[in-house]
Amino acid sequence: MTARISFLLCYVISLTGVIAQPNPARPDLCQGAYFTEEEGAKALKTFASTYHDKASWVSRAALIRKGIREGMNLPEKPKFAPLQPIRHSLRKLNGYTVENVAFESLPGFFVTGNLYRPLNATGKVPGILCSHGHGANQDNRLMEYTQQRCATLARMGAVVFSYDMIGYGDSKQSEHKLPEALKLQTLNGMRALDFLTSLPDVDKDRIAMSGESGGGTQTFLLTALDPRIKVSVPVVMVSAHFFGGCVCESGMPIHKRPTHQTSNVEIAALAAPRPMLLVSDGKDWTKNTPNVEYPYIQNIYSYYGAKDKVENVHLPTEGHDYGPNKRAAAYHFLAKYLKLDLNRVLKDGQIDETPNTVLPATDLQVFTAEHPRPARAVVGDDAVMALLKQ
Numbered sequence: 001m002t003a004r005i006s007f008l009l010c011y012v013i014s015l016t017g018v019i020a021q022p023n024p025a026r027p028d029l030c031q032g033a034y035f036t037e038e039e040g041a042k043a044l045k046t047f048a049s050t051y052h053d054k055a056s057w058v059s060r061a062a063l064i065r066k067g068i069r070e071g072m073n074l075p076e077k078p079k080f081a082p083l084q085p086i087r088h089s090l091r092k093l094n095g096y097t098v099e100n101v102a103f104e105s106l107p108g109f110f111v112t113g114n115l116y117r118p119l120n121a122t123g124k125v126p127g128i129l130c131s132h133g134h135g136a137n138q139d140n141r142l143m144e145y146t147q148q149r150c151a152t153l154a155r156m157g158a159v160v161f162s163y164d165m166i167g168y169g170d171s172k173q174s175e176h177k178l179p180e181a182l183k184l185q186t187l188n189g190m191r192a193l194d195f196l197t198s199l200p201d202v203d204k205d206r207i208a209m210s211g212e213s214g215g216g217t218q219t220f221l222l223t224a225l226d227p228r229i230k231v232s233v234p235v236v237m238v239s240a241h242f243f244g245g246c247v248c249e250s251g252m253p254i255h256k257r258p259t260h261q262t263s264n265v266e267i268a269a270l271a272a273p274r275p276m277l278l279v280s281d282g283k284d285w286t287k288n289t290p291n292v293e294y295p296y297i298q299n300i301y302s303y304y305g306a307k308d309k310v311e312n313v314h315l316p317t318e319g320h321d322y323g324p325n326k327r328a329a330a331y332h333f334l335a336k337y338l339k340l341d342l343n344r345v346l347k348d349g350q351i352d353e354t355p356n357t358v359l360p361a362t363d364l365q366v367f368t369a370e371h372p373r374p375a376r377a378v379v380g381d382d383a384v385m386a387l388l389k390q
Contacts, residue, residue, distance in 0.1 A: 030255040030263070032245045037288060040241030040263065044296050047266055054303035061270055064262050065224060071254035072183045074225075079390065080187075081107040083195055087115070088371050089363070094355045095119055095344070096154035100366045101161070102170070105191040106387050108378035109184070112170035112366040113141060113163030113192070116154035117201075126206035126338040127196045128153055129222075129229070130162040131189070133213025133322075134246060138168045138176070140215075142361040149210075149327050151356035156331065156340040158208075161196050163188070165214065165248065170366040173377055174384040181248035184388060189222040197228060205230065206338045210330055212236050212322035217249040217264070224270035231337045233330045235279040236320050238268045240292050242285035269297045273306035277333040279326045282316035290314045327351070 023029055035043060051057040068074070081104040090099040097117045102110045118125065130150055132140040140146060141164050150160045166184055167176025178184060197204050208231035211219045216237025223232040237244075240263055244250040255262055268276070278294055280286035286293070294312040301310045313329035328351045335342040345351055367373040378387050 028253040028256055029250060030243045030261075031250040032243060033241060033285070034243050035241040035263075037241050040239070041288075041292050043261075043263060044240050044265060044292070047262060048296070048299075050260075057300055057303050060260075060266075063260055064266055064270060067257040067260060067262070068221070068225065068254045068267070071257060072186060072252050073180075074183060074186065078187055078190070079107070080105060080191060080194070083191070083198065085195065086366070086371065086374075091359070091363070092119070093151070093357045094155075096151055098151070098154075098359070098364070100364060100371075101195075102366045102373075103191070103195050105188045108376050109173060109188075109384065109387060110171070110373065110377060111163055111188045111191055111195075113161055114150065114364050116150045116160040116162070118154050118157045118159070121157060121201065123201075124203035124206075125201055126158045126208065126340060127199070127202040127204075128158045128160045128334065128338075129189070129192055129196055129207070129209040130160055131209065131211030131215035131218040132162070132165065132168075133211065133215045134165070139361055140165070141169045142364050144358050145322055145327075147358050147364075148353050148356055149322065149330070152327070152331060152345050152351070152353055153334065153340070155344050155355070156335060156342060157344065158334075158338065158340055159196070159199060159202050161192060163192050170373075173379050174381045177247045177251075178381055178384060179247065180252065180385060180388050181246075182250075182252045182254070184384070185218060185248055186221060186225070189218055190226060193222070193226060193228055204228065207231075208233065208334055208338055210235065210334070212326070213320060214244065214246055214249055217244050220264065220268040220271070223274070223276075224267050229271075230274055231334060232271045232274060232276040233279065233333060234268060234276075235322050235326055235330070236281055236284055236286050238264055238278050238280075238289065238293050239285040240265050240288070240296075265293050265296055268293075269300045272297075272301045273304035273309055275309045275333070275337045276311075277330065278310070278312045279329050280312060280314045281318040281320065281326075282314075283319035287316075324351070324353070327353075
C-alpha cells in the first residue's frame with residue numbers, strides 16, 4: 001500500500017463516527033470535527049478575549065497545560081522504568097546508519113523504533129524525535145515516507161529516533177484504541193526524549209520533534225508539555241475545528257475542563273517562543289491555516305517578540321500526507337534552527353532523497369525470532385490499562 005493511499009484511508013477512518021459532535025455519552029470530550037469551520041474560528045476569538053499581552057497569555061498557558069495534565073491523569077513524576085535499551089541490526093548506509101531499538105517506558109511496556117545517525121559526525125549533534133500518523137496497515141514507522149524523512153535528516157547531521165504508536169509496528173502489547181492511549185503515547189514520547197537525550201553525541205539544547213496527522217498531535221502535545229523540545233514541526237494537524245479523530249488524540253478530556261475550554265490551536269501555541277513550523281494543505285482540516293490558525297498563533301508569538309519564529313508552509317493543491325514537498329519544508333526549517341547542513345542533501349538546488357535506502361520492513365523490525373520481546377512485557381489491554389493506573 002502506498003503512503004498516499006494509507007493516508008487517505010487514515011483521513012476517512014479518523015472522520016468516521018466523529019462528525020456528529022458533541023458526543024452525548026462524553027460531554028467532556030472534544031472529538032473529531034467538534035466544531036464547524038465557522039465555529040472553530042469563532043471559538044478562537046472567544047479564547048483570545050481571555051488575554052491581551054504576554055503576562056495574561058502566560059497565565060492562560062499555565063491553565064491550559066494544567067488542564068492537559070489533569071485531563072490525561074498525567075502524574076508530575078511518572079513511575080518510569082529504567083530505559084535498558086535493546087539495540088541491534090546496525091546497518092551502515094549512504095551517509096547514515098540505522099539500527100533497531102526498544103527501551104522500557106513504564107515497567108513492562110516497551111517503546112519500539114529505529115535510530116538513524118549521521119556517518120562521520122564530530123562533536124555534539126542535534127536530536128530529532130519523529131512520530132507518525134495513522135494508517136490502515138499499522139506499519140507507518142516502516143513505510144517509505146518515514147524512512148525517507150529520517151534518513152535525510154540523518155544525512156543532514158542529526159540523530160533521529162522514529163518510534164511506533166501503540167498497536168503499530170512492533171508495539172503490539174495492546175490495541176491502538178486503548179481507552180487511555182493518549183496518556184500512554186504521551187508517556188512514551190517523554191521516554192523517547194529521555195532515550196534521545198541520553199545518547200552521548202546528542203546536543204540536549206538542539207532537540208526537535210516532527211510528525212504528521214496523529215503524529216502531529218503527538219508533536220504539539222509533547223512540545224507543550226516538555227521544554228526539552230526546542231523546535232517543533234507539526235504537519236497537517238493543527239486545526240481550529242478538528243480535534244483529532246482517534247482516541248489517542250482526543251479520547252481524554254484535555255480540551256474541555258471545568259475551568260476553561262481550548263483547542264489544538266492554543267495547545268500548539270504553547271510552544272511559544274520556541275521555533276515552530278506549521279505545514280498545512282488544501283484538502284483536509286488544515287485548509288484554513290494561513291487565514292485562521294497561523295495568524296492566531298503568530299499573535300501569541302508576538303507577545304514574546306518572536307513572531308518571526310513561527311512559520312507556515314501551505315500547499316493548497318496537496319492533501320493529507322507527509323509527502324516530498326512537506327518534507328522539504330521541514331528540512332529547511334530544521335536546518336535553519338538546528339544548524340544542520342542542508343547542502344549534504346541538495347542536488348542542483350533541490351532536496352535529493354535518492355541516496356537514501358528504503359529498507360524492507362522486516363529489516364527494521366525490533367522484535368524478531370532472534371531478538372524476542374522480553375518476557376517481562378505486559379501484554380493485553382486490561383494489563384496495560386492496569387499499568388497506567390498504578
